[in-house]
Amino acid sequence: MAARRLACSLLSRSGAACAPSLSRSVFGGDRIHGSASGVLRGFSTATAIEEPIQPPVQVNHTQLLINGQFVDSASGRTFPTLDPRTGELIAHVAEGDVEDVNRAVVAARKAFDEGPWPKMTGYQRSCILYRFADLIEKHNDEIAALETWDNGKPYEQAAKAEIPTLARLMRYYAGWADKIHGLIVPADSPHHVQVLHEPIGVAGQIIPWNFPLLMFAWKVGPALACGNTIVLKTAEQTPLSALLVSKLFHEAGLPDGVLNVISGFGPTAGAALASHMDVDKLAFTGSTDTGKIVLELAARSNLKPVTLELGGKSPIIIMDDADIDQAVEVAHFALFFNQGQCCCAGSRTFVHERVYDEFVEKAKARALKRVVGDPFRKGVEQGPQIDEEQFSKILHYIKSGVDSGATLVTGGDRIGSKGYYIQPTVFSDVEDKMKIAKEEIFGPVQTILKFKDVNEVIQRANTTRYGLAAGVFTHNLNTANTFMRALRAGTVWINCYDVFDAAIPFGGYKMSGNGREKGIDSLKNYLQVKAVVTPLKNPAWL
Numbered sequence: 001m002a003a004r005r006l007a008c009s010l011l012s013r014s015g016a017a018c019a020p021s022l023s024r025s026v027f028g029g030d031r032i033h034g035s036a037s038g039v040l041r042g043f044s045t046a047t048a049i050e051e052p053i054q055p056p057v058q059v060n061h062t063q064l065l066i067n068g069q070f071v072d073s074a075s076g077r078t079f080p081t082l083d084p085r086t087g088e089l090i091a092h093v094a095e096g097d098v099e100d101v102n103r104a105v106v107a108a109r110k111a112f113d114e115g116p117w118p119k120m121t122g123y124q125r126s127c128i129l130y131r132f133a134d135l136i137e138k139h140n141d142e143i144a145a146l147e148t149w150d151n152g153k154p155y156e157q158a159a160k161a162e163i164p165t166l167a168r169l170m171r172y173y174a175g176w177a178d179k180i181h182g183l184i185v186p187a188d189s190p191h192h193v194q195v196l197h198e199p200i201g202v203a204g205q206i207i208p209w210n211f212p213l214l215m216f217a218w219k220v221g222p223a224l225a226c227g228n229t230i231v232l233k234t235a236e237q238t239p240l241s242a243l244l245v246s247k248l249f250h251e252a253g254l255p256d257g258v259l260n261v262i263s264g265f266g267p268t269a270g271a272a273l274a275s276h277m278d279v280d281k282l283a284f285t286g287s288t289d290t291g292k293i294v295l296e297l298a299a300r301s302n303l304k305p306v307t308l309e310l311g312g313k314s315p316i317i318i319m320d321d322a323d324i325d326q327a328v329e330v331a332h333f334a335l336f337f338n339q340g341q342c343c344c345a346g347s348r349t350f351v352h353e354r355v356y357d358e359f360v361e362k363a364k365a366r367a368l369k370r371v372v373g374d375p376f377r378k379g380v381e382q383g384p385q386i387d388e389e390q391f392s393k394i395l396h397y398i399k400s401g402v403d404s405g406a407t408l409v410t411g412g413d414r415i416g417s418k419g420y421y422i423q424p425t426v427f428s429d430v431e432d433k434m435k436i437a438k439e440e441i442f443g444p445v446q447t448i449l450k451f452k453d454v455n456e457v458i459q460r461a462n463t464t465r466y467g468l469a470a471g472v473f474t475h476n477l478n479t480a481n482t483f484m485r486a487l488r489a490g491t492v493w494i495n496c497y498d499v500f501d502a503a504i505p506f507g508g509y510k511m512s513g514n515g516r517e518k519g520i521d522s523l524k525n526y527l528q529v530k531a532v533v534t535p536l537k538n539p540a541w542l
């Protein structure tokens with residue numbers, strides 16, 4: 001019921017009606033307002049000394065998951081995973097390397113070539129996915145607590161939106177498992193032509209830290225529904241939750257070797273997976289620079305097909321006829337959600353000159369109300385950034401914004417002296433040529449730019465190497481239609497933002513990647529197409 005209320009709240013924020021269905025905006029937290037005084041509840045912007053809340057969960061799985069068993073790394077090495085609230089140790093985790101990736105690929109290969117998984121009926125596979133979704137629901141709070149501890153995202157966001165969405169995505173792909181089929185196509189001659197859709201084999205999957213379990217679901221769901229086996233490498237910042245849910249997958253009946261999980265670093269474990277000769281397909285989410293590396297590794301090894309979900313610098317365009325209060329709220333959500341660590345964050349807010357000053361004032365007021373604090377505390381909207389590296393990078397971008405002449409409207413500094421908390425920050429008078437308008441900041445920094453007319457803003461919005469997403473706020477249908485076709489982005493949200501759904505494809509134009517995840521499109525990533533041609537003797541018809 002709570003999740004249902006949340007879904008309604010998210011949908012109403014994003015401009016859609018609260019329909020009596022399971023439809024849900026994936027990337028959302030509850031609508032929470034801070035104190036009217038402008039002082040941040042949880043932390044004050046100045047001091048921020050708050051005793052961290054003890055997470056209500058234990059870390060039980062820190063080893064690699066290979067062939068259905070938790071095992072140490074071949075080298076015996078471990079690495080620390082840290083609490084972003086304090087920078088202190090959560091646990092030591094087995095550090096997978098080339099040899100571990102080899103072991104995992106051997107297990108996945110065997111499970112594909114000899115194991116029961118690809119030979120099961122689609123219905124049998126779907127039953128396991130459904131059982132897994134049920135177990136996710138049963139362990140929702142424990143999984144959410146682990147995700148929050150390792151990542152720093154608000155617990156309410158994890159527990160009420162992300163973990164339920166993991167279950168929803170699994171049920172969506174469970175629904176596909178027994179509906180994947182090929183075609184019989186007509187030929188110009190007496191031949192029986194079948195087009196078979198086969199599983200592709202061993203899938204290598206590399207995921208980032210910003211949505212550890214949603215990225216897990218986007219990749220694992222379609223790959224398993226199609227009958228493939230998997231070696232998945234988690235991000236080194238967030239190794240814990242995938243180990244827990246993968247154990248639940250085995251409890252649901254997943255055969256050994258079908259899903260192998262390697263914790264470890266990119267240049268070692270990740271590169272070994274991308275360049276492995278016995279991996280048949282690679283799916284990657286992360287930065288554009290790393291995307292180029294894995295594409296090259298795949299090409300230099302066995303030319304495995306690669307899907308890439310990379311960075312973005314997504315425009316949100318506010319026309320002068322928009323509902324300004326709604327646009328302010330949604331643009332705020334589009335940027336600050338998940339501590340600003342979203343590949344599709346609305347990170348260039350273009351506002352029409354006639355409503356610009358009003359918008360900037362209201363965006364400032366909303367940022368000041370944002371509740372920053374311990375992500376386990378009820379009502380907190382924003383937790384710490386993921387780690388020291390991202391934290392420093394964001395503060396550098398803020399300095400660069402000030403140095404290049406943008407107006408710092410609010411924020412601009414860290415909060416407290418411990419952990420990786422950053423003030424919700426808003427810049428106005430941002431110009432296209434500034435670094436903060438061109439590069440992905442991946443933090444809680446909103447940049448507001450002014451424009452005069454539709455053609456000008458289309459041209460400016462498209463002047464980027466990225467093309468992941470865009471948002472448009474207008475009440476004029478013709479204007480909306482113009483934008484939706486002109487913007488070069490994989491998703492265009494009209495009068496809403498971050499409305500995700502299992503069935504909606506997601507992916508990028510240009511250097512935001514190639515291929516699509518979620519929806520029916522994702523199945524194509526994990527299927528081979530085989531044409532089988534047989535002569536027909538005396539056919540009754542052709």
Ligand SMILES: NC(=O)c1ccc[n+]([C@@H]2O[C@H](COP(=O)([O-])OP(=O)(O)OC[C@H]3O[C@@H](n4cnc5c(N)ncnc54)[C@H](O)[C@@H]3O)[C@@H](O)[C@H]2O)c1
Nearest residue numbers: 207208234235265266267270271286287290310311343442
């Ligand atoms: N599109 C997204 O969803 C997304 C997610 C996270 C980060 N990012 C972007 O990436 C930037 C840096 O973040 P990051 O360091 O986590 O991203 P990253 O690209 O370095 O890491 C993503 C994944 O790739 C792996 N990886 C890193 N180097 C590799 C290599 N040489 N070979 C194979 N795998 C490798 C990592 O271990 C991780 O699992 C962020 O600031 C942001 O701009 C985008």
